[in-house]
Amino acid sequence: MKNHLLEMHHITKTFSGVRALYDVNFDVEEGEIHALVGENGAGKSTLMNILSGVYGYGNYEGEIIYEGELCRFSGIRDSEKKGIIIIHQELALVPQMSIAENMFLGNERGKALNINWDETYQEAEKYLKIVGLKESSHTLIKDISVGKQQLVEIAKALAKRVRLLILDEPTASLNEDDSQKLLNLLLQLKSEGVTSIMISHKLSEISKVADRITILRDGSTIETLQKGVDDIGEGRIIKGMVGRELSDRFPARESHIGDVSLEIRDWIVYHPLYERKVCDGVNLKLRRGEVVGISGLMGAGRSELAMSVFGKLYGRDISGTLLLDGKEVEIKTVREAIAHKIAYVTEDRKTSGLVLSNPIRTNATLANMDRISNMGRIDADREAMMAEELTEMLGVKCNGIEQSAGSLSGGNQQKVLLCKWMFTEPDILILDEPTRGIDVGAKYEIYTFINELVAQNKSVLMISSEMPEILGMCDRIYVMNEGRIVAELDGKEATQEKIMSGILRADAS
Amino acid sequence: MLKWKDKPQKIQGGEDTLQEKPTFGLGFLKQNMMLFALILLVVLFQILIVAQDKGSFFAPANITNLISQNSYVVILATGMLLCILTGGNIDLSVGSGVALIGAIAGTLIVNMHMNIYLAIVICLLSGIALGAWQGFWIAYVRIPSFIVTLAGMLTFRGLALIILNGVTISPYPEEYKRYFNSFLPGGDASASGKMSASLAIAAVLCVVFVAVSAYSRIHKQRKQYHVEAFGVALVRTLVICALILAVFWLFGQDKGVPVILITLGVIVAAYHYYTSKTVPGRYLYAMGGNEKAAVFSGVNTNRALFFAYTNMGFLVAVAALICVSRFDSSFPAVGTNYELDAIGACFIGGASAYGGVGTVSGSVIGAVFMGVLNNGMSILGIDANWQRAVKGIVLLAAVIMDVVSRKRRRG
Structure with missing residues (x-):
């Protein structure tokens, strides 16, 4: 010994x-x-x-x-x-x-x-x-x-x-x-x-x-x-x-895939400072009732793609076509994106997701204040009631909605972030690294929740660096590398090796 | 201050009495720490003043004095709070702004004999313009607020000196002063007339307060929202009404109700409402707490920041109009260090130096705390230099208390 x-x-x-x-x-x-x-x-x-x-x-x-x-x-x-x-x-x-x-x-x-x-x-x-x-x-x-x-x-x-x-x-x-x-x-x-x-x-x-x-x-x-x-x-x-056997890390789901809800054609985004394309001619489709994954290495342009779609939050000289339910739209601000029932659940809940010093209540309602206000006046009682409902729906473990978001554990913070975006009543959810740094139990709850969303005919676009998660959850997978979609795989047939080889082949060419 | 903690946080019918308990324990005390500190301070001064046989802190004239001396701090602190909320941004140009607007007011009203209402409107618009000027650079060009307002501090003071040419403008016409510096009822009313008028006003205020509370309670019950236990609501309403009556009774014994109190009340109520009940107010908190998260949620943070500074300019103008009336003159040195009083009041009142945390009621308590400190020490005859040192230490102590208690809460 x-x-x-x-x-x-x-x-x-x-x-x-x-x-x-x-x-x-x-x-x-x-x-x-x-x-x-x-x-x-x-x-x-x-x-x-x-x-x-x-x-x-x-x-x-x-x-x-x-x-x-x-x-x-x-x-x-x-x-x-x-x-x-x-x-x-x-x-x-x-x-x-x-x-x-x-x-x-x-x-x-x-x-x-x-x-x-x-x-x-x-x-x-x-x-x-x-x-x-x-x-x-x-x-x-x-x-x-x-x-x-x-x-x-x-x-x-x-x-x-x-x-x-x-x-x-x-x-x-x-x-x-x-x-x-x-x-x-x-x-x-x-x-x-x-x-x-x-x-x-x-x-x-x-x-x-x-x-x-x-x-x-x-x-x-x-x-x-x-x-x-x-x-x-x-x-x-x-x-x-x-303390128990977790037979399956990903909850089972029956897919009922409908019409195309979001389509992106020839999407080009330039870096805000340098003369470089961060997204280079991206074509992507998302259907109702479908979970689509975007896999790729860090810096492949996945979050940048999502942010540029979500009210041009990132990049300059954005060009390309964006179609919602088959109709071409232009979304210039985050507010317009929210009005078009798109939600972008950000990658880093601490730096860009939650206002940590504020209570759960105000975090949950921030992205859609119109729902709880009239002519700019907040209906505090209605707000409290809706925040209660949301936290209950997502199973946030807290001492009530007045607890500050910063005092929650990572998994619960992530759930509050989801509360906030569910409050905007979205049809299309873009989830950027939805389970980063949270424990197995909370992950399972979030996966279950994603399944509930698509069961309600919503569309989920999931960006993740964890391959098992992408493989376990998605109906379809796009592989991104250096701003381009380099492969599209069916969820059932995809393997870790196929995704990696998609990236490597693109590098070689 | 009493906003959230006084209601239980989970709706669980039948268990209300059980859940009420902790709200009156340590949590309640912590939430309203500065209020209790203020009460303690007042009691302490009263004991010291009576012991030294220097009259009473609650002498009617002293209470009137306290209000007219500190009205400008309350107003400036309210505006400063909005700036601080956006992310710990402060406005150093406040004192110089007061001097500049004061100089404009003096020129228009005293030198040019302009119509008073027109002059007041011009002064308010000038204040808004000053605020918008600074707000533009801070919000849209993103030059650090410290630098922009430091530049403003120098520029505005310089302009005030140029306009005044180094001399004092006075006196202001009675017609102007009565809007800021007079008492209800008019000066020629009899003593009993003053008392009955004061108490009548107080009674009206109490009735309005009770009516509003009752209405909101009934409204909540009808919509089946949660309401606090009846006993708690009753006690609180009674305490507040008793306080209103007591203060106005003191006014009645002196010169009557100060007119300035109306301006103050309107401003404090409006901004309390703005920060706690409106969407743009909420955006200030979100922005100060995490600007990136706010942007990602569709909040126009540039606009929120621009508004905070433009609004500060407006309140600077209001404070300037009050100050020139109180001093009955416009002079170059007016407003010196006012920015520090306002900033101090906000921090004593629990605002976070990083933004996103703070309330209007807290800032008002902070301003009153500073005012009481000044007033009490003056009555006790403490040397002015010592007064400054004490104020400095109190400010530091308040912030230390805030930071330490927050650390402990985090564990």
Whole structure:
């Protein structure tokens, strides 16, 4: 048996009376990749925050033993000194600074009052080589993709002589290709002696790279599965997470496909700043009662396509024809789009979806105030009643409609976002990454809801980077690459390989 | 302030009494923290003033004074709140704007003997023009509000000095002053006449208030919406009516009801309604909370921002008309630091420095809090320099309290 690098014993943590963790035992062996899984709110992040010292000694019960010593961290600095580095889901990089400046932020080379910039840039190049990022260390963070930023974060951790690397949802905002690269990097680091803890919702990745898997549910450790000993298939992990067998991750649905509701012909959109086509002659059809997926890599122009259709929110010199129920229309503003019964459920619920500081009630009604107002005057009672109805319909778990949207869990926030767009009574819903970063249970509820929508003869256009979701939910799938539709597949016949080869073939041509 | 928390949040017939309880617990206290702080402050001053034998905080003349001294802060804070709501934008040009509009008013009314109503309209339009000028750059060209209004602060003050040529214009005709600076009933009424007139006005206000509350309650019941428990509604109505009667009774003992109170009441009520009950008002909150989400929901955020600043210009003009009447003159230094009073009132009243959070009633409480602080310390004879320092610390403390309590709530 290998050495235990880390042991956490009987960890209990309460937040103002609510128990987030109860008697959690967790250990990590030297040189392994240990996955930590659980539904949102199961306590994964809390546990990692205790380990990294965000909740310092005295704020929790239990003990942390690291490299055989009892540790009492009182802040991130303490844990970093020991080589425990955490990379959060929301990256902590300064966009206006260069890669090298970011990499050594808080860990500057040279003296406090005399930074050695030559050494900084030289060392940065060294670490960039290790993580396999082909960028100059002078490049600014804002000019590189999220996938590359993730690599910079890892390089930053390496620069701090990391021994135990904690990654919180490292691939949540990466496409398949970048995710794969990142996982390979983790395996490479493992061979060089770095131990990792990885929190992830993407179970296929976990099955691939993890040596052991610990499952948390409702603040307690349920079990730890060992690769080669236990079954670590996705079904097995889900069973542990939700406490029951989730026989099918996608609810069944009978398709009753009707007439074409939305058609886009020769849609061309230019980048707002550069002389470059973001959408290049896109042709697309969507029928009533149909779920159509758009698959593709990050930056393929999928969200941009949706936004340019939805009231020209993105791009310039938009040309092409838009037909609704066979009639040509021009939609110049978001209001017109809403009036034409189109809804666009945005990709990122935090930055462009919800007003987090405002209550659920006002978020739910924001996109269609006409329904609850008369000559600009809001009927507060009617608003409250409709917000209640919506939250009940979508099963938002909250303490009432006055709770602020920001205090909800990711899955519930996503449901509130859906409430908001259901309030506009749409016929055509464009869902952009509808289940990003939410747990299995909430995902299933949202899928069920999508099925209800198409059963009511509505049309759903789903943009998603998660291939299983696209394959499991869609009647038809478009594959997009570099602004063009490169393949159209039937939902029943499509496979992950066919989608990928669609993208690759387009690249080759 | 009492908007939401005083009704239970789930409709569950029969369990109302159970659900009412927590609203009068800690949550209720937290929601109305500044109101209680204000009451505490008043009580504290009263004790200190009586103990030092300096009369009473509730002396009729003092209450009248309090209102005429702070009316401009209430009005400016109301306008400032809208700017702050849009995303923590502030308007630094407010004080200079008051000086400029004051200078225009002085020139038109005193020097040119223009018709008073025409002059007032011109002043209000000038204020709107100033606001629109700044609003255009802020909303449509997206120049940071801090910079535009800093430029406005310098420009407007400069223009005011040019118009006034460095001298003071006075006095204003009685005909003008009576709209801002007089009392109901007229000055020659007898003491008993004043008292009965004051109480009559108060009685009318109470009747209107009770009628409106009752109407809205019946309306809700008819539509089967949820209504708060009868006892709670009754107690609240009684308390508010008692307060109205008490304040007007004090007015009756002094000079009568200040006319300015009518302007104030109308403005505060209108903007309270605007922010809490109208669609454009809602858009201000949405924009300040998350501009991108608002845009994606079809909100014209440029228009909302433009409106907030244009409206600020309008209220600056209103405040200027009030100020010149109170000082009975237009002079170059008028309005100095008014922007800071207004901004301070908003933050003390619970507005978020990042936008999207804040209420008109909160800002009014903030303005009154600052006014009471000034007034109380003056009565106690505290040195003016110390008064400033205390105000600064109170402002910081209010914001600290807000931030800390919010952090704790997030856990």
